Amino acid sequence: MKFISWNVNGLRAVVKKDFEAEFEALDADFFCIQETKMQENQLSLDLPNYHQYYNYAEQKGYSGTGIFTKHEPLSVHYGINVPELDHEGRTITLEYKSFFLVTCYTPNSGHELKRLDFRMQWDPAFQSYLLKLNKRKPVIICGDLNVAHSEIDLKSPTSNHHNAGFTDEERENFTTLLDSGFIDTYRYFYPDKKEKYSWWSYRTKAREVNSGWRIDYFLASKSLAPRISDANILTNVMGSDHCPVVLMTHNLEV
Template sequence: MKLISWNVNGLRAAVKHGFVDSFNQLDADFFCVQETKLQAGQIDLDLPGYHQYWNYAERKGYSGTAIFTKHEPLNVTYGIGVPEHDTEGRVITLEYPDYYVLTCYTPNSGGELKRLDYRQTWEDAFLDYVNGLDARKPLIFCGDLNVAHENIDLKNWRSNHHSAGFTDEERTKFTRLLSNGFTDTFRHFYPDQTEIYSWWSYRFHARDNNSGWRIDYFITSNRLDDRLLNARILNDVYGSDHCPVELDIRL
């Protein structure tokens, strides 16, 4: 199975920059997108052979997720079942006989860390949700998790120690998530790989200079470790300020 995750930073804009061509070339079993920034009826994607599932934010032009898959699920769940956290279209879960696939767009703590407190409550609720799924069957989840976990996961870690996405609080929550029985698949294969990132600011020629952050992930229940085949960051694919990430797994 091949899974792709991509924060497209506005799907309508991404379509104008070659999204459908990239989608077809990547030919994934599951293609998860975050930050669609649209409402129902604002786009008509012709993706033959794929089932489409969308979760829209109540606020127009904001957040949002989607999953396009060749494999029809048993059940689809939108959100994490907590009203406080389910108005921004951030989570979709597909259930299959032997596993779950979930896409997530984690809230950004924002400028001056204005949403850091909210982010912490989100992290607690999200961990409860994925632990509940994992207790029933193995879980594959992906998305823009808006955190660079370790120093090697961003270029300028010293100057960003207190920036959104690299605070001690956010990194500690991510460590806790992994300690609950989950695997960061990229680090599973490449524990010491440096200078490979999935997001670059549009400012200061950051992508040209590879001054980026690794904040897009595939996370799996660690009892799937022996089924993992590879995890890749596709930093040669353009069309957003993020690049796609890939997981190859035997299911």
């Protein structure tokens, strides 16, 4: 099966840039999006054969997540069961027979790290939520996780050290999450692949010179490793400051 995750940086905006044609061409079983930046009833997508699920932020034009899937889930859950963290529409969980699928838009620590304290509340709470799921059945996690884990995951690690997405605290929390029973699927297949990024700043035209960051991921429970076929980053897909990331699996029962 084919899983795709994409931070669209505004679903209404990307729809004006041929999103629906790109969506059809990609033909995923599961298509997860982050940063939808919209409220209920602001957009209606005609996606035949797909079930659509959205989690909206209370603040208008901010955050938000969505999942489009060909496979109707057993259950749908919004949030991570922490009220003070669940008002920004950052997660959706779909339950299937053999796994959970979680899409996540992790909080950005912001300019001058103004939201780092919020981020430091989010990371352990999200990990705790995932570990509870993982006790029940394996988990696939995807989304804009707003951290470049290692120096290989961004173009300029030295000049960006201590900036949002590459602080020691964020990277350590990501290591802790992986060590708790998950794999970074792209690095599982391509541990030494350089200059493969999923986000580029609009401000500096960074995409033209591939000065980017890999902050969009598919993680999976270690027990799923034998069922993972490949992972990829679709750098040729435009429309957002992020590009889609892909996970391919086999023998997963839905």
